[in-house]
Amino acid sequence: MKTKNELLKERLQFIAEIAHEIRIPLAGIISFSELLLTPNLDRGKIIIYSNYINTCSSSLLELLNNLIIRSKLESQDGIVVNGILDLNLFLDESTKHFKMQSELSNTSLSTVYGLKGDASMIITDSLKLNVILNNLIGNAIKFTKKGKIKIGYLKRQNYLEFYVEDSGIGIPNEVKKNIFKPFYQVKNKVNSSGLGLSVTKSLVELLGGDIWFNSKQNIGTKFSFTIPYKQIIME
Template sequence: MKTIEELKELNRHLTIELSEARNARDRAEAANRNKTVFLANMSHEIRTPLNAIIGFSDLMVTAGDEEERRTYAEVLESNCTLLLQLINDILDLAKIESGTLTFSEEKIGLNALLEQLTETMKIRITSGDVELSCITPPTECYICAERKMLSQVLINLLNNAIKFTDKGSICLRYEVHEEFLRFHVTDTGTGIPSDKVKEIFDRFVRLDTSKPGTGLGLSICQTIVERLGGNIGVESEPGKGATFWFTIPYHPVIG
């Protein structure tokens, strides 16, 4: 026969286990809902450029002149690029979340990496009213990090800035702190409404559907940064541009 104290202790353990079971059930149900929403959104996002590709392919066959064919070809190229980007983004996201994407750290010179990315991204700027620059410390900073993943985050953020900046400037820079590195991409673009800031890193969120994109780039950035052990965020004001920032642990190496 158990004592009253033993029964109370048993009841306490049962209450804890029941609470944990309910939490596990809620997490499983939430994950299932998220998966359903993700698959529905993905299906919609894939069909959109695919329908355009099929439709304009048919129109090209019956185009009356060279100018008309050129217009259709540009639409086809744009939608093919969007479809390829979407597929690549989904594959990257799946690899990261399933743990099959390997992270291989190597020695990186940050000044050299950021300057190289800046020069590469300048090609993607079509407006002559936008200046892309890079600000780096006077002394090269060497770290041990995952080059491909770090580059992908920076490229995604720069792509985002270029997309929403019609005139003004875009600046890429970083700061060295005692235990972490902080990267910034600042633009003078359209900015983000205050009520949309919290959802900007959610999957398939596109604040301006007139702009090309999959709505996965920022979500992938967040996933990568968190896997690298850092944080990511944004500071913005509508009409005054935005600053996307992220941190990663600082592991210096000798140059």
């Protein structure tokens, strides 16, 4: 059992980390917004500054979304709300906007379905599954500037195993043990709050599954996770 002082110290450290993570993209948004007000600014610089503002805004939104999810989990509001889900259709919808992003970075994104027809009709919490996939696919695109990303799932006994595989920069061996820790970031990785994987792990475990990864530097990374397979019997 932690003492009040230990809990207070952890809370203050957490607040300091949040403030630091918010300040970085916010400072970028303010700075480049001011630069856009420069008189007679040429179109090339307008595009560069606007893209940077968009990147910082996306990073800030990702951080805030993950903070909201984490706070709900810690306050025990992380309740699983199951519903009927067409898994293949869900995967199509979840990856649609990522395919547009990948095209901009000359990265191919493919989807592999492990089940067909009625077998892909399952019961799960679609919102939580969507957050998990968004975080993993978003990371794959972020750190794969050129190459390929494969997203898919397969059935193994009474559970489904999902995977997001990329040919990106990979994860150094010396930091692999820390990768799921809150606010942990691999050195030199930009536009990452370091909170996404921590939240992802918590959500996977909340759904009753496990998450792991295999990675080699300059070759790529494959994140895998499981959820129980609860099939809808169609009459």
